[in-house]
Amino acid sequence: MTGETTLSIVRTSMNDHVKVPPKSRNPYYRGPVSDHFDGEHFFNPGRRWGKSAGDLLRWMMERKPERWPSAHPSPFSDVPPHRVPGRDIRLSFVGHASFLLQTGGLNILIDPVWSDRVSPVRFAGPKRVNPPGVPFEKLPPIDVVLVSHNHYDHLDLPTLRRLHAVHAPRIVTPLGNDTIIRHAHAGIRAEAHDWGARVELAPGIAVHFEEAYHWSARGLRDRLRALWAAFVIETPSGRIYHVGDTGYHDGKIFPAAREKHGRIKLAILPIGAYEPRWFMAEQHMNPDEAVRAMIALGAERAVAHHWGTFQLTNEGVTRPPEDLRKALATHKVDEKKFAVLRPGEVFNA
Secondary structure, eight states: OOGGGGOOEEEEETTEEEEOOTTOSOSSBOOOOBTTBOSSOBOBTTBOOOOOHHHHHHHHHHOOOOOOOSOOOOSOOOOOOSOOOTTOEEEEEEETTEEEEEETTEEEEESOOOSSBOSSSSSSSOBOSSOOSSOGGGOOOOOEEEOOOOSTTTOOHHHHHHHHHHTOOEEEEETTHHHHHHHHOTTOEEEEEOTTOEEEEETTEEEEEEOOSOOOOSSSSOTTSSOOOEEEEEETTEEEEEESSOOOTTOTHHHHHHHHHOOEEEEEEEOOOOOSHHHHTTTOOOHHHHHHHHHHHTOSEEEEESOSSSOOSSSOTTHHHHHHHHHHHHTTOOGGGEEOOOTTOEEEO
16 A cells, blocks of 8 residues: 555664564564564554454445535634744644644644645545645744654655655654654654653653554554554643544543643543444544543643544534533533634644
């Protein structure tokens, strides 16, 4: 499906590469066995990915998606400032799972996607129904890019190439994804880290890599060969929890993050791509679970993402925020504490 599945270089440490035969069972990473890596595949401890190609075929055969409009434009478009100094936090929603985070004088892009499609090919696959909320040419200088995992709606190689050409940012990502990114352009500054790592980004700003309930693949032959992660970002104003994709399952990862990191100032949580539940629950939370995650994290505020730009699953374009409002009422959480942005809107904290 993609060239990424035939790489012969795998990552073993920050400054070391090991050549492996082209038929290596893991084309992206070689490292020690751990509680979430068996030498070939990554996994969540005590939980193996349970969906097969047959399940995918069943979903495609039975699929009855709600119809999306060909265009669902946002009335907003953001032109961010050059920098946001001090303790202020400015979060601009680019669309789907992409954000620009500005704080402490540092500009961080999270899961940046400016492509029209999230697919291994340009002529097919989910197509965006609204333009990015920040025009690419209006971006301020980008210092750091965080990439949560390697699915096409989160790791977009054309966007990363454009960012490298204009901004040459530092790209920080979980194990194995750096190999994929450098394959797109040898000069890209990509580095990979494991769950539990703490990575300094700037004075007073760091990112922690934490467990998420998800999986990875770029093609048909590389499933679970690269790691996925949630991020806890230390800022001068407090901690931000961000997860690109996760299932809810037993919910234990959320109170664990709260216990480890203390008060969470802001949680950035996915609310879309959740129907049908029999197929999606392992990998994507629904809005009710997102509210439960916010509560378990003890987050003061939350911002929703992963909805309204690319149709990946069965629910309609506006149903995630509608279901979120119902969930907030059910759990007696003030709607004002869980913001739903359109591309180009800004959240200030």
